[in-house]
Amino acid sequence: MQNPDAYDWYISPADRFNYETQFTRNNSDDVEITLQQMENIYNTSRISLEDFQYIWNLVNIRGNQAINKEQFVVFLHVLNSKRRGKPFPTGLTLSMKESFLKEDSKPSDRMYVRPSTSTRDVASFENKDIAGLEASIQELDREMTQSRALRDETEKRIAELKIVKAELADLAEFKRKHLAAIKADNEALLESEKVAVGGRDLDETSLLLLIDRLKEQRRVLEIKKSTAQAMLTDSQLELTRAG
Incomplete structure (x- = not known):
């Protein structure tokens, strides 16, 4: 006791x-x-x-x-x-x-x-001698220093996250525009296929070559579209985490 x-x-x-x-x-x-x-x-x-x-x-x-x-x-x-x-x-x-x-x-x-x-709790210190009070003061000083350091570190981290969030937002906007441009190219290619085939009298060999070339161009555009869509999704996820 x-x-x-x-x-x-x-x-x-x-x-x-x-x-x-x-x-x-x-x-x-x-x-x-x-x-x-x-x-x-x-x-x-x-x-x-x-x-x-x-x-x-x-x-x-x-x-x-x-x-x-x-x-x-x-x-x-x-x-x-x-x-x-x-x-x-x-x-x-x-x-x-x-x-x-x-x-x-x-x-x-x-x-x-x-x-x-x-x-x-000030009352908990009332029975301490001078040495004990001075030790308590030093402990309080250490806690204050640690609290200030934690506050400064938190403010610094918040500032960094704001910068990252802004950069990710810009990147996401760029990728949206890039994806829109690819979609526009794809639609233009589809339209060119109709024009190329519909307005010309081609022999069977030339027609097959044209179709193969257009298919290859379409395949490349589809790959670019898929890649851009994946990049946009990743950017949105990163932007959500940063927020």
């Missing part, structure tokens, strides 16, 4: 989002959750029933049939800390007890963990 003032009550924004999502998933009214509704959580918790009941009693200081979202968030924080090998706290901090005991407490009144995803 660990003194509540020495226990690490800090809940990261990512963990808080995960815990609140589980709260919504496991109950129907999004206001309170009962111990029975947490059966699935127990089945996957890999802790004993005795430990699970201890955490429930820890946060359920009124002894009610259900706990609210903030109590549930602390419940999962203690549970996951236990799974990572950390000892249980002997109780809650005074600020947490006061918050849980308030019938109509507002999020801004809860000092033990802030609902904002952009701030840390």
